[in-house]
Amino acid sequence: MSDTVPEPTASDETAEAEAESVRDHDPAAPAPLNVPRTPTGNAEVDAQLERLGDADHLATDGHIEVYEDVHRGLRDTLTALDARPGPPAPSPSYGQHRS
Template identity: 40%
Template sequence: MSDGTAPHASTGDARVDTVLARLGELPGAPVAAHVAVFEDVHARLQELLDGEPAQPPVPGPRP
């Protein structure tokens, strides 16, 4: 990209990608504005996680 930022890779979940797209607002924004963007992204991602059913743990190798 011409502004020196790289686009984030797709997560495979359009809802998450939409939230993460807000991070694209950071370049060129005053540093004082970054906190509000980070807090919004965090809150929106947390809402998505809270709405997902709990997944059973993936079993790892047994010792």
């Protein structure tokens, strides 16, 4: 018995190259869309947009989960804008003159 690893034969290398070629050119395999994502300047929104990149590595039937998660995150971010405290609204009688 020998501790040396046998050198790969030409047929082993050819078979491996063919298998890699099939993986690289399989039209059913997930492929990145490479859609550019321009930063918005809002960290929460930008994080959600980057999350869309997760769909690039999933089969098509896995995209919906990512899209729904991003939609939920963006909706929550918009809702939070409405909930943030701001200056109080003027009262309805503000600016009215009494005679």
